[in-house]
Amino acid sequence: MRARVIYNPTAGRESLKRQMIDILGVLEAGGYEASAFATTPKPHSAKEEAVRAAKAGFDVIIAAGGDGTINEVVSGLSPLRKRPKLGIIPAGTTNDFARALNIPRNDLVKAAEVITHNEAIGIDVGQCNDQYFINIAAGGYLTDLTYEVPGKLKTAFGYLAYLVKGAEKLPQVKPIMMRIEYDKGVFEGLASMFFIALTNSVGGFEQIVPDANLTDGKFSLIVIKTANLFELMQIANQMLIGGKHLDNPNVLYVKTRYIKASAIDGSKLMINLDGEYGGDAPAVFRNQQQRLKIFANLKDYPQVTANDDRLKQVEEQFRQGMSELNGE
Template identity: 60%
Template sequence: MRARVIYNPTSGKELLRRNLVDILQIYENAGYETSAFATTPEPNSARNEAKRAAEAGFDLIVAAGGDGTINEVVNGIAGLERRPKMAIIPAGTTNDYARALHIPRNDLVAAAEIIEKKQTVLMDIGRAKNKKQDTYFINIGAAGYLTELTYDVPSQLKSVFGYLAYFAKGAEMLPRVKEIPMHIEYDDGVFDGQASMFFVALTNSVGGFEQIVPDSKLDDGKFTLIIIKTANMIEILHLIRLMLSGGKHIESPYILYKKTSKILARSADGSKLMINLDGEYGGDAPVEFTNLRQHIEMIANVEEIPNAVDTKDVYVDDVEEQFIREIDELTDEDTK
């Protein structure tokens, strides 16, 4: 068997480069003749190499880097008839996909060692189709005013502060959030109305938060569609607080929360609606999202993956607790 490690040499403060020999040895010990490819600044470097390796008959492709590198590798193989297994070694900022697969996020060697468990899961993959292209995504599709913060947060700030950078930028943008007339079709109905944003989620982790989709499953062929039906700053802050308090936002009247295998989304008035796929610009609406059920076999820490997160007892770390306190202070001031 052959494995190809596609790694971003600049991810994780160049820790990947320094640990590469140990990582290659782990896959060799697992029975793979292993080689490596360092991505370059050229567009689609990881994507092109993943496609080449898959077509060359490699049995395993390891995506080592941030969520962007993982997304590129998926886009390189998702459209092929023969798709090799995938493994990931997370070295980015939020590492949403690693969170969902319960891959160690702070130890590159330990992440590679998951191969030794010989556990895999057949993962759902999303496909977004508009007039210009088909693009695959592994975690989240979204559109609306708040999703623009993903483009605006400088990469240097992301790498230093992680999702605190999103907090800061999001708080700055909240006063500018507006409602957009949206038309969204899903399996069991149609939404026609005003919304500030919508999410199409494949996993439970978005932007480092693991409570946005508290009942997610990785292989059921269903997206979780979340439509936020308000642009009021106080109401949005309250929704964030409910989310951080155990996924209770899904019970709010300001949220439409549905399971669906397909989604068609566009603005209702013909205005431009940019689509965000795994944190990157993915073209403009109208867009059709299709869930490709159990499309890629992924090395995972399967025994640690829950069927659903218990929304009654979700761990909230110190950063999130501080954010909750700040939300409470803001909302108290604005309601006086």
């Protein structure tokens, strides 16, 4: 069995680069002939290597890095007829997809060990026009946070950088006249944003889609039907206390296999795919049910779900960021 690790050498404050020998050692001990490829600044470097490695006959492709690296590898493998199994070693800011699969997010070597357990499940992949995503697609205001926050801030402050940028942009949110078609209906009206989720973890929080299913062939569609600052804050608060936002009258929530999103008042509606800019609407989304086989931690693994624990984690990231900026 051959495994190819495609890793971002700058991810996790370069921790992946420093621990790659240990990661390859774990894979070798688990029965794999393992090798590694470091991505380059060249556009689609990880995607192109995933395609090359798959066609070269590798049995397992391992995406090591943040959600962007994972998206590129998924985008390379998903269109292929013969698709190797996929492994994940998370080293990004939020690691949403790894969180959903119970893969250790604070220990890269333990994440590699998950692959050697040989427990793989078929997971859904989203297709947007001719692109792919594995965690979330979104459109409208605030959905551009992931590529507006500078990389240096994300490295230094982690998830806190998104919170600060979101708070800065919240008063600027305006409604957009949208038309969103889905399996059993159409939403047409003013909305500030929409989310199309495959997992339960979005932006580090696990209650945005509390009943997400990785294998059922359906998206979880959420449309925020308001741009009022008070109402948005109310929805955000309900989101943090157990997913109660799904009962809010300003939220449309449905399960669907197909979605077509467009702006109908001449507004620009940007699409975000797994944290990266995915072009502008109109966009058609289709769920490719169980398109990839992926290694997951099927045993219980401690996850940060309580709000108090989440705040402690953010505070620790803030302290680490300040230390790094101060040269400590």
